[in-house]
Amino acid sequence: MDSPFGALDDDHRRQVASLIPDLANQVVILVTDSQWGGSVESEMEEIVGAMYTLDSDDGTGDGNYPETRIRTETATRVN
Numbered sequence: 001m002d003s004p005f006g007a008l009d010d011d012h013r014r015q016v017a018s019l020i021p022d023l024a025n026q027v028v029i030l031v032t033d034s035q036w037g038g039s040v041e042s043e044m045e046e047i048v049g050a051m052y053t054l055d056s057d058d059g060t061g062d063g064n065y066p067e068t069r070i071r072t073e074t075a076t077r078v079n
Helices: 010-022 039-044
Strands: 051-057 067-073
Touching: 010 039
Parallel strands: none
Antiparallel strands: 051 067
16 A cells, blocks of 8 residues: 555544554555654554665765665564
């Protein structure tokens, strides 16, 4: 799922977050920091298996190309 919480208010974000675990055995969710924090994080923190952050580098300079790095985050509880 790509950004399922984007245009929702906090109450609706919490409701969607509570239903996501029932969608499948494994769900991958892509969210921004602002969408993850607050009600979504508190609703999902007990079921998160792994968390990653994508860091983007514009690649300024000769021969230096744009690059995205994947950083492993520490989940509150890993299943």
